[in-house]
Amino acid sequence: MIIESIEMENFGPYYGKQRVQLGSGSQPLIVIHGENMSGKTSFLNAVRWALYGYAKDRSGNPMLIRKLVNEDAYRDGQRRVGVRLFLNSDDGEEIVLRRQMQAREGVVEASADEDFEEVLSVEVGGNVYSQSKFDDVVNSVLPEGISRFFLFDGELLNEYEELVREGGDVAARRVKQSIEMILGVPAARRGRDDAKALREEADKRYRREAKKDQSAAEAAEILEFEVADQEARLRDQAELTTQLERAQSELRGLEAELKKYDALREDAGKLEQLRQSQRDQEVRREELMADRRLHVADLWRDALTPRLRHELERLERERTSIEIALTDLAYTEHHLTDLNTALKDHTCGTCGQAMPEESMAKLRADLTETSRRLEAVKATADVGRMQELAGTIKHLRDIAPAGVEHAISQIERELGAVALQATKNGQLADLLVERLKGVDDVALLEYERRREALLKLVAKIENELSIKAKQIADGETSITGLRRKLREKDLPALRTLKRELEILENLESLFEAAIQQLIDELRAEVEKESTAIFRALTTDSSYSGLRINEMYGLTILDKDGHEVAVRSAGAEQIVALSLIGALNRLAIRKGPVIMDTPFGRLDTKHRANILRFVPTLAEQVVLLVHGGEVNRERDLAEVAARIDEEYTIEHLTSSRSVIERS
Amino acid sequence: MTVTKRTKKPPAVKEVSATDRLNRILEDLRQSNFSDLDKNFVAQVADVENRNVFDDSRVEARKELRQLIAIQLQSERLEKDEE
Numbered sequence: 093m094i095i096e097s098i099e100m101e102n103f104g105p106y107y108g109k110q111r112v113q114l115g116s117g118s119q120p121l122i123v124i125h126g127e128n129m130s131g132k133t134s135f136l137n138a139v140r141w142a143l144y145g146y147a148k149d150r151s152g153n154p155m156l157i158r159k160l161v162n163e164d165a166y167r168d169g170q171r172r173v174g175v176r177l178f179l180n181s182d183d184g185e186e187i188v189l190r191r192q193m194q195a196r197e198g199v200v201e202a203s204a205d206e207d208f209e210e211v212l213s214v215e216v217g218g219n220v221y222s223q224s225k226f227d228d229v230v231n232s233v234l235p236e237g238i239s240r241f242f243l244f245d246g247e248l249l250n251e252y253e254e255l256v257r258e259g260g261d262v263a264a265r266r267v268k269q270s271i272e273m274i275l276g277v278p279a280a281r282r283g284r285d286d287a288k289a290l291r292e293e294a295d296k297r298y299r300r301e302a303k304k305d306q307s308a309a310e311a312a313e314i315l316e317f318e319v320a321d322q323e324a325r326l327r328d329q330a331e332l333t334t335q336l337e338r339a340q341s342e343l344r345g346l347e348a349e350l351k352k353y354d355a356l357r358e359d360a361g362k363l364e365q366l367r368q369s370q371r372d373q374e375v376r377r378e379e380l381m382a383d384r385r386l387h388v389a390d391l392w393r394d395a396l397t398p399r400l401r402h403e404l405e406r407l408e409r410e411r412t413s414i415e416i417a418l419t420d421l422a423y424t425e426h427h428l429t430d431l432n433t434a435l436k437d438h439t440c441g442t443c444g445q446a447m448p449e450e451s452m453a454k455l456r457a458d459l460t461e462t463s464r465r466l467e468a469v470k471a472t473a474d475v476g477r478m479q480e481l482a483g484t485i486k487h488l489r490d491i492a493p494a495g496v497e498h499a500i501s502q503i504e505r506e507l508g509a510v511a512l513q514a515t516k517n518g519q520l521a522d523l524l525v526e527r528l529k530g531v532d533d534v535a536l537l538e539y540e541r542r543r544e545a546l547l548k549l550v551a552k553i554e555n556e557l558s559i560k561a562k563q564i565a566d567g568e569t570s571i572t573g574l575r576r577k578l579r580e581k582d583l584p585a586l587r588t589l590k591r592e593l594e595i596l597e598n599l600e601s602l603f604e605a606a607i608q609q610l611i612d613e614l615r616a617e618v619e620k621e622s623t624a625i626f627r628a629l630t631t632d633s634s635y636s637g638l639r640i641n642e643m644y645g646l647t648i649l650d651k652d653g654h655e656v657a658v659r660s661a662g663a664e665q666i667v668a669l670s671l672i673g674a675l676n677r678l679a680i681r682k683g684p685v686i687m688d689t690p691f692g693r694l695d696t697k698h699r700a701n702i703l704r705f706v707p708t709l710a711e712q713v714v715l716l717v718h719g720g721e722v723n724r725e726r727d728l729a730e731v732a733a734r735i736d737e738e739y740t741i742e743h744l745t746s747s748r749s750v751i752e753r754s
Numbered sequence: 755m756t757v758t759k760r761t762k763k764p765p766a767v768k769e770v771s772a773t774d775r776l777n778r779i780l781e782d783l784r785q786s787n788f789s790d791l792d793k794n795f796v797a798q799v800a801d802v803e804n805r806n807v808f809d810d811s812r813v814e815a816r817k818e819l820r821q822l823i824a825i826q827l828q829s830e831r832l833e834k835d836e837e
Contacts, residue, residue, distance in 0.1 A: 228809075231808045231809065232808070235808040237808065273807075273808075275772070276772035276775070276776070276804065276807060278807050278808075279772060279773075279776055279800065279803040279804045279807045280776060280779075280803070282803050282806070282807060282812070282815065283776075283799060283800065283803040285812075286803070286812060286815055286816055286819055287799075287819075289812070289816065290816060290819060290820065290823070588827055588831070591827060591830065592823060592827055594790075595791065595795075595823060595826060595827075596823070598789050598790070598791050599791065599796070599799060601787075602780055602783055602784060602787070602789060602791065602796065603780070603803075605783050605787070606776065606779045606780050606783055609779050609783070610775065610776060610779055613775065613779070614775075680772040680804070680807065681808075
């Protein structure tokens with residue numbers, strides 16, 4: 093089956109009606125280029141929604157219908173969204189599927205899904221069918237259960253990663269189910285179940301007819317009771333299983349909630365530590381500030397040091413000159429006294445001999461000069477000033493440099509570091525406070541109490557189920573025995589019915605035995621096919637192939653056949669694509685593959701390998717790519733001959749995009 | 755409607771017939787279990803199951819199976835009568 097074209101009306105960013113021809117089928121590739129947020133995912137969603145009635149948001153959750161309606165269209169009064177798919181089946185039959193949602197009359201502001209009315213229409217080979225046939229037709233062309241392998245988005249990759257884990261979670265089991273469905277395993281399971289259902293019907297008829305025969309009536313009656321009891325036990329078992337599933341589902345929900353609380357509790361612990369650290373930092377900051385204040389009180393001395401030094405030198409110089417003057421004064425006074433004595437006695441003061449007149453004249457001249465010098469020295473030799481200078485110098489010397497400048501800069505550095513840490517801690521604390529907002533301790537306690545109760549309930553139901561399983565097994569043995577006894581009676585009227593039962597029992601056991609064999613065979617085929625694809629796609633020559641597990645998860649093998657434990661996101665994507673390729677090759681239904689941004693995690697070489705591989709994936713492959721992952725000229729040149737159509741999504745405004753032929 | 759009829763072209767990839775695979779397995783089991791079921795009858799049942807594999811209601815499938823069983827019983831009866 094291929095999609096001939098798609099017509100979207102007010103779907104997401106596509107305003108009004110936009111029809112896109114998806115090729116004639118002559119070549120498999122259709123490439124739609126579009127930058128992020130332009131409407132690539134909306135295109136994939138349009139196909140998904142048209143077929144199955146739901147679109148997924150980026151987290152994989154179903155989107156509200158109102159969110160699908162183009163904003164501009166809604167404002168313009170076009171309160172509807174619709175998609176029409178023109179399909180061509182493998183038999184060459186034209187199929188037209190149309191899904192439309194229209195805001196109900198009288199609804200002023202359509203917001204909930206209930207505010208919209210659904211209109212479906214289906215045409216096959218030109219014949220119009222009733223709406224009720226819509227799902228049947230969809231099931232016949234592209235059943236929802238296997239759609240994940242045709243409508244390919246990032247979510248599939250995440251789900252695939254779950255598969256690698258043995259005994260994975262619910263999502264992984266769902267993917268496993270889808271894989272088995274696309275491979276056709278349900279045909280064997282349904283064969284067994286159908287045979288069993290028909291056998292039970294025939295068995296009932298047989299008992300009813302046997303009761304009419306006197307020789308078999310009692311045995312048939314006993315069997316009837318036993319079957320009725322068994323049916324009651326099976327009903328109980330089904331009821332218990334439902335209860336168990338419900339309790340387990342609630343438990344899973346609670347565990348998830350409690351896990352969130354665990355993370356919050358961890359946050360609360362972190363916040364407390366942060367608060368303590370903030371308090372310690374505040375104390376340290378106060379200490380540092382006090383230290384700084386202390387040092388700053390002396391800092392002015394460090395600032396005055398150059399001027400003080402200069403002043404001291406000047407004063408020292410002045411004092412020295414006064415000291416010299418005082419010494420000079422004492423000497424001059426003494427010399428003057430000696431001169432006066434010598435002039436008065438006419439004798440030499442040193443040798444005591446009489447002095448001649450010529451020497452006396454020299455002494456008189458010396459006396460005049462010395463007296464004059466004495467007067468000059470007296471002006472300088474100011475004792476008062478010298479005492480004053482001594483006081484000032486002493487005072488100035490007391491004002492010595494404190495040496496606090498270095499200490500203060502160290503304090504400043506530490507204060508800066510403390511402030512930076514405080515800011516960081518403050519931001520982290522704000523974040524934690526925000527996360528912790530709304531934490532309800534009462535609710536937490538209630539969750540824990542409910543979990544305890546549920547654990548007990550689950551254990552109780554499991555116990556009851558195991559008892560019930562034993563009763564059912566015993567009942568089955570008993571019924572088999574009773575049935576054999578009844579069948580041993582030769583009842584001519586029931587010979588055909590007896591044979592019918594034999595045929596159905598045989599069919600049931602044949603199909604039952606076929607299930608595991610089919611699974612084993614298909615799993616081996618998937619491993620073989622995906623290995624072949626993987627080897628063509630991978631650029632790492634040290635990889636020898638893939639190994640499949642029970643969940644259809646694939647692990648990479650090295651040259652020696654050992655599992656490669658660590659693999660990159662790119663390798664993860666190659667493995668996923670190999671699996672998808674293998675499944676599409678082995679699928680019981682073939683369909684178009686639409687891949688949204690499939691090359692995101694890949695390097696150039698892998699991208700080139702995958703682009704070469706993609707056209708072989710299906711009869712029609714629609715690639716929705718952005719410029720960052722596929723370069724039109726460089727990457728598409730090699731596959732140009734396989735491209736049927738190429739489009740570009742033009743992003744006009746935040747609410748309008750158009751798809752145009754490139 | 756502007757859709758044009760497409761000429762069916764050979765598939766690009768190897769087709770694997772799920773019916774063939776299931777049939778082969780069932781036939782091997784039938785032989786190894788010495789089942790007295792008719793080979794063609796089992797193959798027809800497998801075909802019904804393969805065709806209706808995506809139909810959850812099982813109404814159509816079981817209707818077809820009932821018909822197959824009725825035909826099988828009738829043919830066995832005819833064989834017996836001939837004997």
